[in-house]
């Protein structure tokens with residue numbers, strides 16, 4: 154818990170005396186209610202503090218990973234389906250985190266979120282896309298000719314050209330696929346065009362970041378060292 158006036162100073166809203174005036178003028182709200190008392194203690198992790206209606210975040214850059222379960226769409230809002238935003242714990246709700254790229258509703262595994270717009274654009278920019286590794290179960294069995302076709306760069310049924318990608322055979326009907334781009338339904342379409350339709354897909358790794366033992370549906374924050382590997 155921290156005093157509201159200290160929180161506002163730490164967020165760079167102004168000096169102590171400016172913050173006093175700002176509070177007096179009723180521009181600050183805590184959880185939707187105007188608060189003028191700077192000595193009031195707040196919990197910056199769970200409470201939302203706004204200045205002129207804009208929520209304040211003192212935490213700077215935050216990156217979290219979710220182990221996404223199937224059944225959730227990667228969107229901030231959706232009329233029909235639950236969204237990945239609903240899986241973020243209360244403490245992260247006011248940080249305005251955005252998903253980095255997307256996973257299909259049926260796909261499970263590693264999904265990053267950040268409140269840092271520059272980092273987000275960097276991670277999804279086609280020029281800088283980090284390698285993403287997926288585990289897939291599929292019908293049929295992949296062979297050396299599929300590995301070669303992936304390495305060459307597949308052309309999908311509709312003419313879409315894919316960058317060279319890596320296919321590793323994990324067992325009969327099981328493969329790992331590593332891609333450096335994020336086209337719509339990319340891994341499913343790549344395997345399908347080789348006659349290997351996907352029955353299960355999970356993202357395991359993005360750059361150096363791996364899911365590790367994070368349980369399905371759970372979230373954890375990336376450390377600064379992990380974040381620096383993405384930069």
Ligand code: URA
Pocket residue numbers: 255256257258260337338339340341342354
């Ligand atoms: N490729 C897909 O086909 N689906 C995903 O969710 C991610 C990559």
